Amino acid sequence: MSFLLSVARLGKFTFQNIFRNFWLSFITSTIFVLTLVTINAVLFMNVAAKAVLEAVEQKVEITFSFLPETSESIVTSAQGYLRGFSQVRDVQFIPSDEVLANFQDRHQADEVILSSLDELGENPFGHSLVVTTYSTEDFEFIREAMETPEFSQYIKEQDFTDYQLVIEKIKSLNTRTRYFGFGLAALFSLIAIMIIFNTIRVAIYVHRDEIAIMKLVGANDWFIRGPFVLEALLYSFLSTLVMVAIVFAVFGALQIQMTLFFGDAWQGTVDYFRDNAFIIFGLQFATLALLSLLTTAFAMRKYLKT
Amino acid sequence: MIRFSNVSKHYPPNTCALEHVNLHIKPGEFVSIVGQSGSGKTTLAKLLFAEERATKGKIVVGDWDISSIHTSDIPVLRRQIGIVFQDFKLLSRKTVFENVSFALEVAGEERKRIRDIVPQVLKIVGLSDKHHRYPRQLSGGEQQRVSIARALVHRPKILVADEPTGNLDTIHAHEIIQLLKKINEYGTTVVLVTHDRDIVNALKKRVVTIADGRIVSDIERGKYLIS
Numbered sequence: 001m002s003f004l005l006s007v008a009r010l011g012k013f014t015f016q017n018i019f020r021n022f023w024l025s026f027i028t029s030t031i032f033v034l035t036l037v038t039i040n041a042v043l044f045m046n047v048a049a050k051a052v053l054e055a056v057e058q059k060v061e062i063t064f065s066f067l068p069e070t071s072e073s074i075v076t077s078a079q080g081y082l083r084g085f086s087q088v089r090d091v092q093f094i095p096s097d098e099v100l101a102n103f104q105d106r107h108q109a110d111e112v113i114l115s116s117l118d119e120l121g122e123n124p125f126g127h128s129l130v131v132t133t134y135s136t137e138d139f140e141f142i143r144e145a146m147e148t149p150e151f152s153q154y155i156k157e158q159d160f161t162d163y164q165l166v167i168e169k170i171k172s173l174n175t176r177t178r179y180f181g182f183g184l185a186a187l188f189s190l191i192a193i194m195i196i197f198n199t200i201r202v203a204i205y206v207h208r209d210e211i212a213i214m215k216l217v218g219a220n221d222w223f224i225r226g227p228f229v230l231e232a233l234l235y236s237f238l239s240t241l242v243m244v245a246i247v248f249a250v251f252g253a254l255q256i257q258m259t260l261f262f263g264d265a266w267q268g269t270v271d272y273f274r275d276n277a278f279i280i281f282g283l284q285f286a287t288l289a290l291l292s293l294l295t296t297a298f299a300m301r302k303y304l305k306t
Numbered sequence: 307m308i309r310f311s312n313v314s315k316h317y318p319p320n321t322c323a324l325e326h327v328n329l330h331i332k333p334g335e336f337v338s339i340v341g342q343s344g345s346g347k348t349t350l351a352k353l354l355f356a357e358e359r360a361t362k363g364k365i366v367v368g369d370w371d372i373s374s375i376h377t378s379d380i381p382v383l384r385r386q387i388g389i390v391f392q393d394f395k396l397l398s399r400k401t402v403f404e405n406v407s408f409a410l411e412v413a414g415e416e417r418k419r420i421r422d423i424v425p426q427v428l429k430i431v432g433l434s435d436k437h438h439r440y441p442r443q444l445s446g447g448e449q450q451r452v453s454i455a456r457a458l459v460h461r462p463k464i465l466v467a468d469e470p471t472g473n474l475d476t477i478h479a480h481e482i483i484q485l486l487k488k489i490n491e492y493g494t495t496v497v498l499v500t501h502d503r504d505i506v507n508a509l510k511k512r513v514v515t516i517a518d519g520r521i522v523s524d525i526e527r528g529k530y531l532i533s
Contacts, residue, residue: 006414213395217456218384219412221377 006223013227014234017203025235028192028199032239033246035188036284040247042181043280044269049174051268056166060136063159064146066126068096070154075127078151082131085145087138094128126156189291196235196292200228200299211304225300232292240285247273307333307495308354308464313363313373315349315519323349325519327363331497333463336490338506339499340530341516350516351468351499355387356380367464385413388457388465388494392472394449396441396456402428403437406456413460427455431485447478454485458494465489468499479505503530 018025066075075093082091094102100123107113117124131142139160146152204211214224251270258266273280308331315324324346331337341347352358353365356375364373372383396405403424410420428434431451441449450470457465467486471479483505490496500506506513506529513528514521523531 005416009411009414209395210397213397213408214412215381216384216389216395217409217412218381218460220381220414223412223414 010223010226010230014230017207017227017231018234020206021199021202024199024202028195028235029239029242031188031192031195032235032288033242035185035192036239036243036288037246038181038185038188039284040243040280042178042185044247044273045174045177045181047272048266048269049170049177051264051266051272053170053174055264056170057136058132060132060139062131062139062142064129064131065099065156065159066128066154067156068124068126070126072127074151074154075129078146078154079129081151082129082142082145085142087133087135087141089132089134091132092130094130096123096125096127099125099128126154192288193291193295196232196295197299199235200232200296201303203228203231204299204303225304228296228300228304229293232296233289236285236289236292240281240288243284244277244281307331307335307368308497309364309366310350310353311364311366313353313360313365315346315353315358316361322519324353324360324516327516327519327521329514329521329524331495333495334490334493336487336496336509336511337498338509338511338513338528339497339516340501340506340513342501345516346519347499347501347516348468349519351466351497354464354466354497355389356383381413385460386462386464388454388460388462390450390453390457390465390467390470392469394441394446394453394473396449396452398441401438401440402433402444402452402455405441405452406459409456409459423459424455427458430458430489431455445478446474447481450474450478450482451485454482454489458489462494464495464497466497466499469501470498471500471502471505476504480508483509506530 064078066078072095079091079093082088100117103125104114104117133139133142143158143160146155146158211224251273255266255270308329310327310329313324313327314322316322327350329350339347339350349358353360354367356372360373364371366372367383367387370383375383397408400408406424406427407420410423415423425434425437428437431454433448433451433455436444436448441452444452450473454465454467454470465486470486471482474482479502486496486498487509498509510527512524512526513530515523515528515531
């Protein structure tokens with residue numbers, strides 16, 4: 001009972017601290033929220049970039065077009081040969097008729113090309129193999145593997161869609177964004193530390209009479225320091241709550257536009273945040289609370305001689 | 307009850323506030339510590355409630371050697387010693403009742419006990435009918451009574467009053483001294499630090515005179531000797 005009563009009184013003094021310096025408390029919490037939102041924006045960019053990269057990489061493929069006279073058995077043999085590599089995700093055999101149909105589909109608006117095909121009178125395309133790998137970095141290996149004389153003599157051309165450039169650009173952008181984001185987060189963290197230090201310092205100054213009287217009448221040390229510690233913890237907790245609300249509000253507001261832009265990658269990123277919410281936001285709260293407590297301890301040590 | 311044995315207090319670089327002070331105050335005594343400004347009387351009071359630490363010597367309160375008291379034990383000591391200051395040290399945003407109950411709240415007392423004790427001490431100091439007022443609505447003498455009530459809520463065995471009449475006119479000062487005498491009659495040891503000649507002479511109690519950090523006289527039913 002006595003313990004609960006003391007905790008309740010600590011809570012009362014803590015709320016007095018907060019509301020007597022309302023604007024200072026508001027600014028402190030705002031800086032905390034800004035810091036957390038920045039960190040989450042960086043985290044979001046990182047996760048989204050990974051999801052986009054994965055999506056792009058899954059779409060990247062090499063097409064080996066064989067000479068028209070190459071028999072199906074040679075092409076299927078090459079298919080088996082390629083499937084033997086651990087780097088290969090899939091090898092799809094496209095018969096020449098389908099290659100022709102796909103070509104016609106792609107150029108159905110181009111009368112010149114279609115009439116040229118008609119003039120030829122026969123299918124100018126051979127069979128094709130469409131190879132997808134687990135990583136774009138394995139493309140070079142696949143190209144070299146197909147340079148074996150057993151198959152290279154039958155290959156008319158290889159179409160390596162130039163996604164590598166796109167991937168490199170995404171990676172580069174992501175790295176730069178991450179550095180910038182972490183820099184910004186570090187800056188906000190530094191500001192947050194200074195703000196909480198000043199908030200506690202001002203709170204100690206505002207309550208100097210009460211503190212003096214508390215000491216005079218025999219209040220325990222923890223009773224004097226407790227409200228400031230609780231105040232710092234409360235700022236961290238409230239800021240985390242506001243940040244979580246902002247993050248999910250942004251997710252909700254941008255759902256349609258972002259799904260159109262990022263496709264499945266967007267939903268994957270939202271799901272990542274939702275599934276790991278407890279760990280992501282819990283860790284951020286714990287870090288912020290620890291930072292606040294250390295700063296508060298330092299401020300109390302400097303300004304609160306008990 | 308209180309024993310100072312060869313106590314000295316020095317402040318750097320070379321200020322000597324108290325030098326070789328030996329003093330014994332028995333339980334239930336009313337002792338006036340007198341001296342001119344800067345003589346060391348307030349330092350002596352501060353040593354009693356561990357606001358300051360002695361540079362040398364030993365201070366015993368009851369059976370407790372407080373010369374090297376641990377910081378965490380200071381609150382325990384201060385609940386056993388009531389302290390009253392010249393400037394009252396009241397919280398302007400709290401009522402009389404709240405100012406007095408504050409001392410119990412921060413010590414973790416239960417609400418029921420607070421509701422029992424506070425009216426009792428307010429009755430002792432004669433402020434039962436003003437418990438809802440704020441300090442600014444009281445006279446100086448009444449504010450000092452609130453301060454005394456707050457000092458009494460822990461039922462201390464010792465009450466240290468450092469210049470309690472310094473901010474009061476003669477009539478209010480007299481009332482406060484009468485109150486301190488009443489508290490002393492209930493059995494509380496009172497240590498009054500003052501430089502008010504008239505009060506000391508009217509009290510006809512033990513007077514310890516300090517000059518330049520040393521006790522220069524200690525007389526039962528004494529008078530203010532310094533000119």
